[in-house]
Amino acid sequence: MESLIYAVLSMGGIGLFFAVLITLANAKLKVEEDxxxxxxxxxxxxxxxxxxxxxxxxxxxxxxxxxxxxxxxxxxxxxxxxxxxxxxxGLSHEAGEKDVAVVLCQGGLKNVSIKADYDGVKTCLGSTLVSGGERQCAYGCLGNGDCCVVCSFDAIHMGEDGLPIVDREKCTGCGKCAEVCPRDIIEMHKESHQVFVLCKNQDKGKAAKEACKVVCIGCQICVKKDESGGFTVKNFLASVDHSKYGSNPELPTDKCPTNAIVNVVRASE
Amino acid sequence: MKSAKLIIVLTMTAIISGAILSVLAGYTQPIIDAYQAEVLKNAISDVLPGLDTYIEKDIEDSKFYIGKDKNGESINVAFEAVGDGFQSKLKILVGMDLKMKKILSIKILSQLETPGLGTKIEIDPSNKQDAGWWPKQFVNINASSPITYLINEKPDKSKSQVMAITGATISSKSVINIINKSLKKNRPLFIKEVN
Amino acid sequence: MAKNKISLSKEFTKGLWNENPVLVMLLGLCPTLAVTSSAINGLAMGLAVIFTITCSSIIISSVRKIIPKEVRIPTFIIVIATFVTITDKSMAAFQPELHKSLGAFIPLIVVNCVILGRQEAFASKNNVGRSIIDALGMGVGFTLTLTVLGSIREWLGAGTIFSLQMMPDSFVPWMVMILPPGAFITLGLMIGVTNWINARKGK
CATH class of the missing domain: 1.10.15.40 (Electron transport complex subunit B, putative Fe-S cluster)
Structure with missing residues (x-):
């Protein structure tokens, strides 16, 4: 009985002492935060x-x-x-259109030629350091999904053929995937922009065709067919200037001989 | 208000914990004490051959266990020697004759030395015939002069020599030093008391 | 809360593999390395931890709403220390031989970060049932790891497992496995194997 009282008093005393100490510290050292x-x-x-x-x-x-x-x-x-x-x-905010990530490559396993078997670290950064990864195209997707890992919003996933697919609804336009891609094939574009040249290959036509079936060979057909002047070709690669081309979803998509020009919204439907 | 709650919660937790533990200790302590007394009793009868009963005697701050034969005559004496080993505290029970000139036997009461090396001071499983060969070296060893240790040489008990354990010289040395030290302190105390 | 979508069975099994406290989260390494010189020591330490972590989780999850956040850590520590002392005293009274070989390490369970970590990360935020499952999972994961680690070290370092002869008589025990370096080497290899299996699974 005596030891019980001692135990209770000593433990209680220590508890009380430190509780008071913590209370005081809490009051004295409280950080004032807005x-x-x-x-x-x-x-x-x-x-x-x-x-x-x-x-x-x-x-x-x-x-x-x-x-x-x-x-x-x-x-x-x-x-x-x-x-x-x-x-x-008390700040004003102009409602703007959100950006969405676009993967500018169609070099999935169906389309691209495979040059090697890569068995190293399963990241794009890793495979790009080892002779540029498994795929023949030196400009396109590496397929190891660094972009999918970095996304905080579950908005980009690796598709079955080894190409990342962006969920345009979930994408918040934070730009993390574009930043992490070692090949820079992911770009941020306004949501209303729908037509893109889904290729980054700057090789000449023949070399480019050997690397991938769906590749821009720089044939200039899109430049000729589109009257807005929104398409230009440089280094055997076409690109769209959306400020000229606008949001017009029609035109050269079906004229491209290699199907490299795609309306991304329509394609995903 | 909030700080009051804070103080109450912490204090109450401490009080409840203290109460539970003291009740538990009240229940388990006698069992633990009984077990330890049993261990000590067995150890004493191990190191003091021929004893019937023993009595405890405190001289200054040292504790002695004096062995008695059937007629109640004092026949031998044991004491606990405590000190640092290689990596743990060693507690050794030393049994001696009444003149404290000869060690009858020793027993390692507690040690947490390096498993497989230092633990050989208590049990050596690699020696299949005699696992307790090391402490047995102290049986009937001359202790009139401090005990010394030898490495890879045959020791002579009459010259107070024992063999150190290969790979555990420090543990072996520690046991010897602890025995020597407490012997030096306890011998005059006990001799003075008995005479 | 999103966490509640996890099924109860998954709550339990996550402690065994995916969030194994020793091999994946690397918590509680002091007892892991110190006591696993034999299989029985690892198992006993694990059981002591299961008891402590489960009881602490029950208490803390049931009073989680009345503990002010300023004193939550002192309160957790008092609760854990109480159960550790109960374990220590009970073991000393009823399993004195085991207590002799684990004695120095039982009080150290108080500062085993697996236990405090689970209270802080789980029991203080979840209901009693879920906390018990979580604590049991973590405790069993910890115990299994320690037992395996202890068995490997005892097998190679003394030729036995749970004191049963497991090696031919001619086997010369590798003393280093019983010593601290053996603990580090074995644990390192076990973590390596875990990561290797996980990497294979991911592929």
Whole structure:
């Protein structure tokens, strides 16, 4: 009985002592934080994707409240939440169109020639260092899916034929996949832009055809057929200038002899 | 209000923990003590041959166990020697004659030395005939002068020599040093008391 | 909460492989390396951890709503320390031989980060049932790993497993396996094998 009292008193005493200490420390050392930071943080997507270039949403919220970065710092948040943050902080926000990632390559396993068997680290960065990976095309997709790993929004997946497929609904336009791709075949474009040359190959026609079935050979047909002047060919590779071509989904898509020009929205349907 | 809750929760947790543990200790401590007393008793009868009963005697801060024969005559004495081994505390029970000039036997009560090397001071499984050969070296060894150890030579008990264990010289040396040290301290205490 | 979508059986098995506390999360390495010089020591340590982690999880998940977040860590530590002391005392009273060989390491379970980690990461956020399953999974994963590690070291270092002769008489035990370097080498190889299997599965 006596030892019980000693145990209870000593343990209780220690507990009490430290509880008081923690309470005091809590009161004395409390960090004063602008309550707005918490509110802004709640409105941000909370994916900590890093598209703003800061360590996470919390850091971005802090700088937004301090006024060091604008609402546009977060490319991911939708217009609705940007409006609310804007109201909270007294900033105005122009509703803009979101960007969507586009994979500018069709060199899936069906189309591209295979030159080797790669058995190293299963990342694009790894395979590109080993003689440029398994696939013949030195410009196209490597197929190891670094872009799928880096996506915080579950919006890009590796398709069956070894090409990443973007979910245009889920994509928030953060640009992480474009950043990580060692071949730079992923680009960010406005959602309304639909027609693209899905190829980056700059080889001459014959060499390019050997690498991949669906390749731009620089034949100039698109330049001739499109009257808006939106298509140009440089280094045996065509590209679209959407400011001239606009959102017109029609025209040279079906004229391209190698089917390298595609309407990405229609193709996915 | 919030800080009051904070203090109450932490203090109550501590109090409940203290209460549970003290009840538990009240229940288990006698069992643990009984077991340890049993271990000690067995050890004492191991190191003191021919004893019938023993009595405990405290002289200054040392504890002695004096062995008695059937007629109640003191025949021999044991004491605990404690010290640092290679990596753990060693507790050794040393049984001696009444003049404290000869070690009758020793027993390692606790040790946590390197398994397979230092543990040979207690049990050596690699010696299939006699796993306890090392502590047996101390049986009936002359202890009038400090015990010394030899490496790879045949020791002579009358010259207070034992053989060190290959690969565990430090553990062997520690046991010898601990025995020598406590013998030096305990011998005058005991002799003075008995006479 | 998204976590609640995980089925209960998965909650249990994640501790065995995918989130194995030792081989994947590398938590609680002090007891892992120190006590596994034999299979029985690894098993006993594991059982002690299962008991402690399960009881702590039950208590902490059931009172999680009344613990202020400022004192949650001291509270967790008191709860864990209480159960560790219960284990220590009970083992000393009823399994004295085992206690003698594990004695120095039982009190160290208090600071085994597997246990505090599960309280902080799981029990303080989930209900009692789910916390028990999680604790059991983690505890069993820990125990299995320690037993395997202990068996390998005992087998190569002493020629026995659970004190049963497993090697021919002519076998010369590899002393290093019983010593601390053997623990590091074996654990390193086990982690390597785990990663290798996972990499093969991923392919």
């Amino acid at each position: 309550p707005k930071i918490e509110l802004v943080n709640d409105l941000l997507p909370g994916a900590n994707c890093g598209a703003c270039g800061l360590p996470g949403c919390g850091a971005c919220a802090e700088l937004m409240v301090k006024g060091e970065v604008g609402l546009s710092a977060c490319p991911v948040a939708d217009d609705d939440s940007k409006d609310q943050i804007g109201k909270l902080l």
